[in-house]
Amino acid sequence: MAKxxxxxxxxxxxxxxxxxxxIDVREQAPYAASHPILAASMPLARLELLAGERIPRRSTAIxxxxxxxxxxEIAAAxxxxxxxxxxxxxxxxxxxxxxxxxxxxxxxxVPSKAFGEFVxxxxxxxxxxxxxxxxxxxxxxxxVVLDSRPIDEFRVxxxxxxxxxxxxxxxxxxxQVAPDPDTLVVVNCAGRTRSIxxxxxxxxxxxxxxxxxxxxxxxxxxxAGTRSSTARREPxxxxxxxxxxxxxxARRRPPPGSACAP
Numbered sequence: 447m448a449k450x451x452x453x454x455x456x457x458x459x460x461x462x463x464x465x466x467x468x469i470d471v472r473e474q475a476p477y478a479a480s481h482p483i484l485a486a487s488m489p490l491a492r493l494e495l496l497a498g499e500r501i502p503r504r505s506t507a508i509x510x511x512x513x514x515x516x517x518x519e520i521a522a523a524x525x526x527x528x529x530x531x532x533x534x535x536x537x538x539x540x541x542x543x544x545x546x547x548x549x550x551x552x553x554x555x556v557p558s559k560a561f562g563e564f565v566x567x568x569x570x571x572x573x574x575x576x577x578x579x580x581x582x583x584x585x586x587x588x589x590v591v592l593d594s595r596p597i598d599e600f601r602v603x604x605x606x607x608x609x610x611x612x613x614x615x616x617x618x619x620x621x622q623v624a625p626d627p628d629t630l631v632v633v634n635c636a637g638r639t640r641s642i643x644x645x646x647x648x649x650x651x652x653x654x655x656x657x658x659x660x661x662x663x664x665x666x667x668x669x670a671g672t673r674s675s676t677a678r679r680e681p682x683x684x685x686x687x688x689x690x691x692x693x694x695x696a697r698r699r700p701p702p703g704s705a706c707a708p
Contacts, residue, residue: 449533450537453538453548467486467507469488469501469509469521470540471517472513474554480513482543484557494528504531505531509534509535511535511543514539519535522534562642566659571649573658573661574659575660575661576667576670589632590629591634591660592631592633594640595610595612595636597612599636617647627654632657634664636664
């Protein structure tokens with residue numbers, strides 16, 4: 447049976463050097479309404495699907511939380527059944543966390559959003575509004591809009607003329623999309639965090655172009671009444687990149703003159 451841990455003891459563990467996984471097993475709506483900043487959402491209904499991928503080491507210390515409605519006890523028993531050996535329950539759940547004088551946060555992906563706000567504040571990352579971007583587009587100035595989201599998000603809704611270049615590839619691909627240093631580079635995402643991080647990454651990389659983030663991303667673009675698109679503009683391809691087979695194996699080109707050569 448899983449042990450119990452009180453809020454103050456849990457806070458001490460979270461601030462310590464040892465690995466710990468704090469998971470909230472409520473559905474996303476109540477989780478998003480109120481949770482400790484370092485709690486990860488892992489709904490009970492999807493626990494079997496998510497636990498092994500997100501917590502691969504079975505000896506990891508895990509603390510399970512809910513709002514005191516009994517979901518944590520069910521989840522803890524399941525985790526122990528999966529082979530996890532160090533599982534505890536936050537005694538009293540999130541109400542006990544608040545009662546101990548500790549802060550609860552609302553929203554999803556709170557730590558990464560907080561990091562984005564820190565970066566913007568520390569580096570004064572330049573940005574433009576949706577209205578300003580539309581004006582630049584209408585002016586005919588050279589610009590490229592780089593959407594830093596994964597392709598599945600990009601395909602749902604994107605900004606006209608935008609090119610999908612996931613954030614981790616921005617520095618690698620920007621020279622292909624904007625080879626002219628006079629081209630303005632605008633980085634956008636769904637909201638603002640990945641816009642800020644993407645734009646500041648390009649600035650820190652020292653590219654010669656002027657770089658700005660789009661404030662509030664495609665959401666701001668949509669709310670400004672400007673037209674959105676569902677066009678599928680694929681990311682630029684690196685001509686020197688190896689083609690990969692499933693499981694990461696490189697496809698070898700056949701030697702010139704062989705029967706398999708193109």
